[in-house]
Amino acid sequence: MNPLSVVVRTICNVFAWFMIVFGSYVIVHGHLSPGGGFQGGAIVATFMVLLLVAHGGKRFLDWVREGLFSAAESIGLLIFLGAGLLGMSTTFFYNFLAKSGGLFGSPVPLGSNPGVLNSAGTVALMNLAVGIEVVAGLSFIIIYMFKGIRIELDEEDEGHGR
């Protein structure tokens, strides 16, 4: 694929970091506002699509490292399973961190309130783990479906001028 013109590349360089920050906000505040792991992960995965479309295929494939995404996906799923197995003394997936005063435990006042970030025990931990897994998984799908097209990538890029 050929890279697009200078205007599109400049706006992509400026706008891509905003997408990462907004997606991380949606993932981390999953227990206070509508959102969570899956929705925020889909927002951050469109960062890879924007890079692929704006900078062309040859430069994108030279930059990406696949070992990082493979490790991130496996670590995300393992943390999710571990957070479920740690409360095994009562039952599977028991919320043993809620209202305990430790890492994510603070009680919440009843009724409508502005949210408390420190609350909601293992739910906040599982949000982070699922968010990392969805980002890595969707990026993997995009990279490999692009590699499967198998067009000849020329030595000289014919863009829309410089």
Added chain:
Amino acid sequence: MRGWRILYLVGLMVVCGLFFGALQDIHPFGEPVESAMDDYFIARAQEERAVNNVVTSIVFDYRGFDTLGEGAVLFTAVTSVVALFRKGRS
């Protein structure tokens, strides 16, 4: 039109007719029929689990086992796509 196309059109009409026949008996829009389980979730989510978002507490805490299955489905789909596009040795 050929023969098999008429057969497909008759099948589509039968499915649509069955659906609109079932639409006469459905409950009116805006008054759900059984809501005992959801009233329990809405009333108890803040005192027991200390979570402000009731939907997230259902996905990750009250019904966390379904989310485990969904993580497995996503992992399998990614592995299958990678395995389909691998360059062979021939």
Added chain:
Amino acid sequence: MVGNFPFVVVGLLFAIGMALILFDKNLIKIAIGVSMIESATNLFLIVLDYRTGGSIPVYTLAGKFEKMVLPTPQALTLTSIVIGVATTALMLSLIMLLYRYYGTLDVREIRRLRG
């Protein structure tokens, strides 16, 4: 039947998706039809449990409320959407491999040429 208008919309979406699968010969349009049927199912899950005059089931955004909309089908719809993404990704990958092997996207041609 005018009061149940969201259910009629679900039926229309399902019928259009099914007509695309039955009556078309391009492989990508068949994939679009399957995706439309999945969208109709997700819409049906959300429309089933709605309380008139209810508020969003989140305690930080509700304000003054008397009753809330039921939250369980919304949680099931999240899972269903992710499964739809996995199915669509695999379908499109198989269509790409078929095009590379046969050279055409017509369903009748692929049935005729055997290897």
